[in-house]
Amino acid sequence: MMMNRKSVSIEAMVRKTFIFAALFSIIFGVFVGISFWAQQYFGHEESRARFAGIVLSVLLIVFAYGPIRRFLVNLTDRFLFQKKYGYQKLLRDASAGISQIKSLRHLANLVVHFMTMRVRVKTAVMMVKDERTERFRAVSMRGFQVNHNAKPCHVLAADDILIDYANSKHAPVSVGEINKRISGWKQVKDKNLVAEQIDKHLAIKNRMNELEAACFIPSFLGRELKSILFLGNKKSGDDFSDDDLNVLFTLAEESAIAIENARLYDEAVQKAEELEAINRQLQEAQSRLIKALDETEIANKQLRDTQVHLIHEQKMATLGRLASSVGHEVNNPLTILSMNVSRAILKYRRDPDLKVGDILDVFQKMEQNISRIKAVVNTLTGLLKRSQHGKYEPLSLKLILEETLPLVQFQTYLENLSGTEVEFNIPGNIPLIKGDLERLQEVFLNLFINAYHAMAGRKDRKITVTAHPDPNDSNFIVIEFSDNGCGMTDEVMKKAFSYGFTTKPSGKGSGIGLYMCRYIVELHGGEIRVRAKVNEGTTFVITLPIYREEPSSTSAQSSTT
Known part of the structure; x- marks a missing residue:
């Protein structure tokens, strides 16, 4: 050929x-x-x-x-040579138009429009290879009816018979040429070879008929097939001559680089749009993140302010109850002391020659009440000797509980809750805990007061505190604070640590006691939870970290040397 x-x-x-x-x-x-x-x-x-x-x-x-x-x-x-002259002008015009187009779709539209208008064909389809799927898809078509635009045949798989034939022939193909080949193969005597080749060429012809194509022009970049141009019959009714196919193939070869450049340009534009969309999403996400961080900062500040306010309220409530109890404890001996002083003065006025021995019993009673006031003051002084606020130091759990009990007695003095048995089952080898004495005493003070209130009205009242190492984590100890009071329902247990929740009558409870207990325990890196049964009692389970002495810089340096 x-x-x-x-x-x-x-x-x-x-x-x-x-x-x-x-x-x-x-x-x-x-x-x-x-x-x-x-x-x-x-x-x-x-x-x-x-x-x-x-x-x-x-x-x-x-x-x-x-x-x-x-x-x-x-x-x-x-x-x-009129026909040759027209082909030369056709190539010049097509090359001039193709070189100015960057977009693949626009370029395909130009080629298809050019073929239908200048070459005067009825239909034209340009298929371009999809580099991801390796299929050839119709990028532009012209001359078909509307209901033919979505034909399945306008997508060719990589192993389609037309693709294989174009790769093997590396030249344009027309239906007329296929018919000649079929006629030629029918003259061959080897029937087995003839049947195979005739079937192959008939399949190619049928495939082209599906596309309503009278010829197809492949476009190669090097040895790789990049696009195929399918052209229908000429409007004049003439067949495609060899000169026609030669000119069209020359045009396809010249346009191969332009088509690849246009495809790369479209791919670059698409990537740029994707990057722009990603940048927009990143900017929106960054804006949302900044807004969320600002809102979180505001929420944290509000939470800190609320916690400070709650701690202040808790302290003021504690001080109020303490002041009331201390006032009662000090007023009684002061009253007796005042009465004895009045008696001594009265006796002295009646008898100026009165000797000390005559009113010794009065002075003894005065001394007793003074000692009682002194004991109350010493107790308060011991209770108010706190560790530095926020300083975590090694603490004995048993000593914390024993030092909290006098404060509990002052807090519950007016409620007349005496007669409660308190039992500490704390082994002597239990490790020291790491904590803030003042904060931990607030926790146990709240638990003692809640337990007293839960056991009100019962005859045998008992509070038991046990401690043992945490079997799940050797860095913690587990403290179980139990009472045999009225217990809790499941609904109450779910809300026990919620801020403002209380089961006490109005004016009796603030609803911040257990909330502060959880806050302080979690501040220490621990955990508090509750289990209870109605009319059987309540147990609070607390985990607190064990104190482990950190090596000093001097010892660390000596160990390294």
């Missing part, structure tokens, strides 16, 4: 050269004749006139050669 096309091109070149030479000889002969006539005409005149005639003839030939040559070339191409 390629040899036939080359022979046709060579034959056209020989014909064109021969006709061009004949026309040029005729016109050049006319010029030579005119020059010869001029010399003959001026030859009878003087030598000067004859010389002028020769110069005029030479100038006429020199200046007329270029225009005459171009005229002859155009005349030869336009009239003697």
